[in-house]
Amino acid sequence: MVNAIKGLFITCDIPMAQFIINMNGALPQSQKFIIQVLDSTHLFVRSDVAGMIQSAISEFRDQNTYEKPA
Numbered sequence: 001m002v003n004a005i006k007g008l009f010i011t012c013d014i015p016m017a018q019f020i021i022n023m024n025g026a027l028p029q030s031q032k033f034i035i036q037v038l039d040s041t042h043l044f045v046r047s048d049v050a051g052m053i054q055s056a057i058s059e060f061r062d063q064n065t066y067e068k069p070a
Contacts, residue, residue, distance in 0.1 A: 007035050008050055010043040016057065017041055023056055 010020070020043060024034045033049040045053070 005035055006047055007044045008047045010045060010053075012041060012043075014040050017043060019057070019060060020045075020053060023053070 010017075012020070017037075017040060021034065021037065024032050024045075027033070033046045033053075034043060035046060036044040038044060
């Protein structure tokens with residue numbers, strides 16, 4: 001019998017993949033969203049968490065963006 005899981009395939013660079021993996025690791029077991037880490041730049045995650053991942057990445061980038069003082 002074949003088991004199929006609906007998910008989202010993410011391709012990113014290594015630091016961003018580590019950020020997503022660490023984000024997943026900080027959650028309780030019942031809320032973990034990574035289905036499979038395929039390699040260092042590819043992840044397969046639950047499709048219902050796409051918005052959460054995008055907002056966390058956006059917030060992370062905003063915190064780590066240099067703005068030249070006026």
